[in-house]
Amino acid sequence: MNDAPDDRPIGDATRVVTAGRRAAWTHDGNGRGIVNPPVWRASTILYDDVATMRSAASLSDPHALFYGRKGTPTQWSLADALTSLEPGAAGTMLYPSGVAAIATALMSVLSPGDELLLVDSAYDPTRSLTLSLLKRYGIATRFYDPLIGAGIADLIGERTRAIFLESPGSLTFEVQDIPAIVAVAKAHGLVTLLDNTWATPLFFPALAHGIDLTILACTKYVVGHSDVMMGSVTAGPDHVAALRDTSHQLGHCVSPDDAWLASRGLRTMAVRLAQHQRSAMRIATWLDARPEIARVLHPAFPSCPGHDHFVRDFKGASGLFSFVFDGGDEAARAAFIDTLALFGIGYSWGGFESLAIPVDPARHRSVTTRADAGPIVRLQIGLEDPDDLIADLDRGLAAYRAVRG
Numbered sequence: 001m002n003d004a005p006d007d008r009p010i011g012d013a014t015r016v017v018t019a020g021r022r023a024a025w026t027h028d029g030n031g032r033g034i035v036n037p038p039v040w041r042a043s044t045i046l047y048d049d050v051a052t053m054r055s056a057a058s059l060s061d062p063h064a065l066f067y068g069r070k071g072t073p074t075q076w077s078l079a080d081a082l083t084s085l086e087p088g089a090a091g092t093m094l095y096p097s098g099v100a101a102i103a104t105a106l107m108s109v110l111s112p113g114d115e116l117l118l119v120d121s122a123y124d125p126t127r128s129l130t131l132s133l134l135k136r137y138g139i140a141t142r143f144y145d146p147l148i149g150a151g152i153a154d155l156i157g158e159r160t161r162a163i164f165l166e167s168p169g170s171l172t173f174e175v176q177d178i179p180a181i182v183a184v185a186k187a188h189g190l191v192t193l194l195d196n197t198w199a200t201p202l203f204f205p206a207l208a209h210g211i212d213l214t215i216l217a218c219t220k221y222v223v224g225h226s227d228v229m230m231g232s233v234t235a236g237p238d239h240v241a242a243l244r245d246t247s248h249q250l251g252h253c254v255s256p257d258d259a260w261l262a263s264r265g266l267r268t269m270a271v272r273l274a275q276h277q278r279s280a281m282r283i284a285t286w287l288d289a290r291p292e293i294a295r296v297l298h299p300a301f302p303s304c305p306g307h308d309h310f311v312r313d314f315k316g317a318s319g320l321f322s323f324v325f326d327g328g329d330e331a332a333r334a335a336f337i338d339t340l341a342l343f344g345i346g347y348s349w350g351g352f353e354s355l356a357i358p359v360d361p362a363r364h365r366s367v368t369t370r371a372d373a374g375p376i377v378r379l380q381i382g383l384e385d386p387d388d389l390i391a392d393l394d395r396g397l398a399a400y401r402a403v404r405g
Helices: 012-018 050-056 073-084 098-109 124-136 149-155 178-187 240-249 256-266 269-288 307-313 330-339 386-404
Strands: 091-095 115-119 140-144 160-166 191-195 213-216 231-235 293-297 320-325 355-359 376-380
Touching: 012 269, 073 091, 073 231, 073 256, 091 098, 091 240, 098 124, 098 160, 098 191, 098 213, 098 231, 098 240, 115 124, 124 140, 124 160, 140 149, 149 178, 160 178, 178 191, 178 307, 231 240, 269 293, 269 320, 269 386, 320 330, 330 355, 330 376, 330 386
Parallel strands: 115 140, 115 160, 160 191, 191 213
Antiparallel strands: 091 231, 213 231, 293 320, 320 376, 355 376
């Protein structure tokens, strides 16, 4: 289901509802069907005879039953839906977490002796796996400033094979000039990978902007309910075969029950993202006017590094952003967070509930430095009434003021 009956392109909200629901997975062939592809739980696949078993081993169709690790219609439906959200995509692979998706994507394009250019504002586990796992296998990592743009050409050496982007950046939300970096990468024959979890393909269709492999921590906005760990990588035609082979060789698979829950979450992702965006913008605007706040780090705000790139390239903003206190210390920041009643304290984001955590970007930077006025808090704005969340934040700011003095 890629187009409307009159062949006009369909909207994103329609696509997340219709994608992945192939008739082969939802209809019985006799004019009857169901809305959701069912949960197929399987390890062993049974064959009618030896000839069928042997022929299955040579099939290149990713939607053919072979062995449980290679999936059933439950996993295929979710992967098919995610592929359809990325114009130009050739396929999607699923993983037990976002970190597993990042690791496998990198391993599918890098070999011993290669060098990776990694954005300095990347998610900390991404940094960790490049500096430990990939290093052990002879793959070097060089970090670059998220605002480098076309200047990344100066960092490319004989061993450079790939560029990893994350935009906006983790914790501090710098927006990269993706078209400029992609142009440099293509001119030098390099592969580009993007962690697109913040925007999702609904707000930033990565492959349409020239990215080769786009990665989601589906744990966040795809699942949307804070109850499933999952990751995905969607690739164009030049890279999907290597991605699939690497995934199978590493034995990656996700449970059909988790895939079904992620598919269920996907159906409401468009409306949830719209609400996350509205509430987050309202709350970020309220915070920006408060005297206790020195700066709001939200890509939609002109004060956020790379804001012009956001306006040019993105269709919208999600519910995750940070802010910088105007002075204060760890005790004042902790008092603010500990006072909040509607914001949970916990890692991850993208679920229906709001979260607040302290963040210290300087611990996770190699080539960029920051000179912030005070400590930083990251907020995930959930689906609660924004008036209630603002009242809760107001109480937290009172506690911050009391400790700061």
